[in-house]
Amino acid sequence: MTDKKKKAYVDKHLTKIYPQLRENVEKVCGAGTGQWADDLLPTALQFFLEKPLEVQYESCMNNKAENFITFIMAFQLKSSSTRFWHVYRKHLNNSREYYTDHFQYDVDKKQDTEDDDHMYCIKQAIKQLDVFERMLIEERVIKGIKFVEISERYDIPYNALSNQLNKTLKKLKEKCQHLRFLS
Secondary structure, three states, rough: OOOOHEEEEEEEHHHHHHHHHHHHHHHHHHHHHHHHHHHHHHHHHHHHOOOOOOHHHHHHHOOHHHHHHHHHHHHHOOOOHHHHHHHHHHHHOOOOOOOOOOOOOOOOOOOOOHHHHHHHHHHHHHHHHOOOHHHHHHHHHHOOOOOHHHHHHHOOOOOHHHHHHHHHHHHHHHOOHHHHHOO
């Protein structure tokens, strides 16, 4: 059988087992399905398709491709030395959230004047920040966008974003320290 026919067979077999692979990735990810499943399955398929064509073909012929790809998914998700870990999970697991929920303002609850002054001070301090710091506050703190996404969008190293956000939050704390702020 020619390589072209083998490749066509592998593609047809992967198309056939894809719905089951979607179910498997949900089981592998568990509670993290919404976070990782859409990235984990393509990563596992990429690893499978980077194998020599003979390995792919034999796996498909012996109906072992589903098990093989599911094994790749589980390994990529759980091992801390894999590409998937470093691209998608490392930053989430190795960092902690700083100052969570301190910038959320619930307009449904009646706020006393001290809270109003507090929010006014924060908003004014944010307006005085430079463009980069303001972008960090708006995207990470207010919108809740992950550092990984911000890093990819602006091509800025993850650590630089994290360090600058910490400095910016400290700056805001100092500007509004006369009020009860981030105690």
